[in-house]
Structures are given as structure tokens and as C-alpha cells.
Amino acid sequence: MKIKVGFGFDVHQLKDGHPFVVGGVNLEHHKGAFGHSDADVLLHAICDALLGAANLRDIGFHFKNTDPQWKGISSVILLQETVKLIAAKGWQIGNIDAMLCLEAPKINPHIPQMQENIAAAIGMSVEDISIKATTNETMGFIGREEGVVAYAVCLIEK
Incomplete structure (x- = not known):
């Protein structure tokens, strides 16, 4: 068996x-992430981790922010397409570990639904x-609620 590890990062x-x-x-908050797709920072970081691991x-x-076909698209679809890309190279996912960094809203109540999705x-x-x-303990652009960051690592195996 061959295994690889990938790392992903995204910011919006x-x-x-x-x-x-x-x-x-969909989180209830007065601010939201801005981007070409639905700007789901967590799923984007996971996609990058998976794609990176599979080289x-x-x-x-793969999903250019200048391509109109991806405008406003659900990042769940981007994740599904990413899984197809790595599967085409013979890889399957072992596990995913991700971290969100933002001041508000509180994420813990939503984690089980995110995992299920x-x-x-x-x-x-x-x-x-x-x-x-x-x-971010109120420091920097995250602390001022100007942005949100996500990190992800994954293990893939063949």
C-alpha cells in the first residue's frame, strides 16, 4: 500500500x-465569505489538501475563478469533483483533519452537520x-472579522 499526505489552506x-x-x-451571521463560488473556505482547504496529496x-x-461555470457553485460539488480526480489516479481518502479560524459565529454547534455533509x-x-x-484572539484580519481561514490535512492511499 502507498500513502501520501496533503496540506490545504484557504482564506476568504x-x-x-x-x-x-x-x-x-449556511451559517447565520451579518457577514459572509466573498468569492467566485459559494466561498466555502473549509471545503476549499480540503480540496487543496486532497489535490496536493495526489500531486x-x-x-x-481545476476550478478557475475566471470560469463562469463555477460562478456561485456549491463547494460540495467542487469537493465531489476533486474526489473523482484523485480516484482517477487510483487514490482513496484515508482521513481528513481540518481547522477553521474565525472570530464569529461559533462553529462548534455546526461541526456534526459539516462532518455529515x-x-x-x-x-x-x-x-x-x-x-x-x-x-485569533481578536488579533489581525481574522480578529477584526475581515476574513476567515481554514487549514486541512489528509491522508490518501492506493
Whole structure:
């Protein structure tokens, strides 16, 4: 068996009046992530981790933010397409571990639903998907609620 590890990172600006989708969950908040797709920072970081592990470049290479077909698309679809890309190279996902960094809203109540959304999208158990959240202790652009960041690592195997 061959295994590889991937790392993903994503950041999105937060703007008043925008929807805030994280892990496929619509969060109630006065600000939301701004981007070409639904700007789901968590799923974008996971996609980058998976693509990187399989040596398939990054999310921007496959789903360009200048391509109208991806405008406003659910990042759940981007994740599903990413899984197809790595599967075409013979890889399957072992596990995913992700971290969100934002001041508000509180993420912990939504983590089980995020895990279920991701598990359903990629066909694996919620037991293999870890999501954590932290704040930036009111420092920097995250602390001022100007942006949201996500990190992810994954293990893939062949």
C-alpha cells in the first residue's frame, strides 16, 4: 500500500450581507465569505489538501475563478469533483483533519452537520473527518472579522 499526505489552506474575505457557507452549512451571521463560488473556505482547504496529496496541483488550477461555470457553485460539488480526480489516479481518502479560524459565529454547534455533509459528498464515514475551530484572539484580519481561514490535512492511499 502507498500513502501520501496533503496540506490545504484557504482564506476568504468577509463582507456584510453575503451568505456564509462553511462545510456545506449556511451559517447565520451579518457577514459572509466573498468569492467566485459559494466561498466555502473549509471545503476549499480540503480540496487543496486532497489535490496536493495526489500531486494534482490546486483548486484554482481545476476550478478557475475566471470560469463562469463555477460562478456561485456549491463547494460540495467542487469537493465531489476533486474526489473523482484523485480516484482517477487510483487514490482513496484515508482521513481528513481540518481547522477553521474565525472570530464569529461559533462553529462548534455546526461541526456534526459539516462532518455529515462532507462524509456524504465523498462517501466516507464521519469518523474519518475531523473538524476543529479556533479564534485569533481578536488579533489581525481574522480578529477584526475581515476574513476567515481554514487549514486541512489528509491522508490518501492506493
